Amino acid sequence: MRAVGLHADVIVTVSRAYQTTCTLVRSGNEALCVDSPVFPDELEVLPAIAEQAGFGVVGLLATHADWDHLLGRYAFGEAPLGCAETTAAFLVGHPGTAQRELRAFDEELYVERPAPLSLGGRVDIQALPVPGHCGIGVQELELHPADGHTQDGMAVWVPWARVLMAGDYLSPIEIPMLSGTGSAGAYLATLARLEPLVDQADHVVPGHGAPLDGARAAAILREDRAYVEDLMARGAEAKLPLARRSGAQRKVHAANCERVG
Numbered sequence: 001m002r003a004v005g006l007h008a009d010v011i012v013t014v015s016r017a018y019q020t021t022c023t024l025v026r027s028g029n030e031a032l033c034v035d036s037p038v039f040p041d042e043l044e045v046l047p048a049i050a051e052q053a054g055f056g057v058v059g060l061l062a063t064h065a066d067w068d069h070l071l072g073r074y075a076f077g078e079a080p081l082g083c084a085e086t087t088a089a090f091l092v093g094h095p096g097t098a099q100r101e102l103r104a105f106d107e108e109l110y111v112e113r114p115a116p117l118s119l120g121g122r123v124d125i126q127a128l129p130v131p132g133h134c135g136i137g138v139q140e141l142e143l144h145p146a147d148g149h150t151q152d153g154m155a156v157w158v159p160w161a162r163v164l165m166a167g168d169y170l171s172p173i174e175i176p177m178l179s180g181t182g183s184a185g186a187y188l189a190t191l192a193r194l195e196p197l198v199d200q201a202d203h204v205v206p207g208h209g210a211p212l213d214g215a216r217a218a219a220i221l222r223e224d225r226a227y228v229e230d231l232m233a234r235g236a237e238a239k240l241p242l243a244r245r246s247g248a249q250r251k252v253h254a255a256n257c258e259r260v261g
């Protein structure tokens with residue numbers, strides 16, 4: 001698993017599965033783990049990466065309720081999980097969904113885990129008001145609504161490091177994906193909300209794919225907006241972004257067409 005330092009207080013790891021990113025953010029003695037890697041060995045090594053860098057992880061954040069972003073408990077078992085109110089509502093309202101999807105992935109790839117995924121109930125999940133702030137050490141993270149990919153979620157802005165954790169937006173490897181609960185209109189509204197943050201960002205961490213500098217992320221934002229607008233206007237005829245036209249991305253496109261059709 002790759003680990004990259006973006007700032008003295010920000011380390012990003014990129015999983016071998018879906019290039020899912022996990023970001024460690026620190027202020028003073030406290031650090032938070034945002035999203036998660038996927039494979040057991042990656043989760044196992046994460047506490048050592050944090051410790052070596054002097055990041056004392058006291059809590060987890062999840063940008064949204066998709067299972068591949070929720071595995072931080074495997075690395076930091078005792079840590080409370082914070083997420084947007086919309087995400088908490090989804091997790092409480094759909095108990096077992098993340099576990100079921102994780103199990104399907106594990107069965108497909110013959111992956112063994114030390115234990116089933118425990119997300120805890122209402123008590124263990126901290127619902128954060130979004131838009132809003134989340135205190136860490138002597139600083140505050142900014143939380144911005146980021147729905148559209150799914151019906152829930154948030155993007156996290158680290159003001160002192162000028163880093164944006166975008167959730168499942170602005171990916172260099174994945175086209176905009178409207179999941180079962182997603183919406184194209186909400187997706188465009190989220191891109192508009194993220195744009196001023198991207199313009200100020202030194203780095204953008206997409207949910208999937210390596211971290212980007214601000215200029216590259218801004219270019220991807222423009223491509224993604226053009227794609228979603230084209231998708232709404234022309235459905236299946238919509239042009240995929242030039243560098244994201246693999247067979248897998250065409251399947252995502254076909255699913256998006258059903259979603260808007």
Ligand SMILES: [Zn+2]
Pocket residue numbers: 066068069168207208
């Ligand atoms: Zn994802």
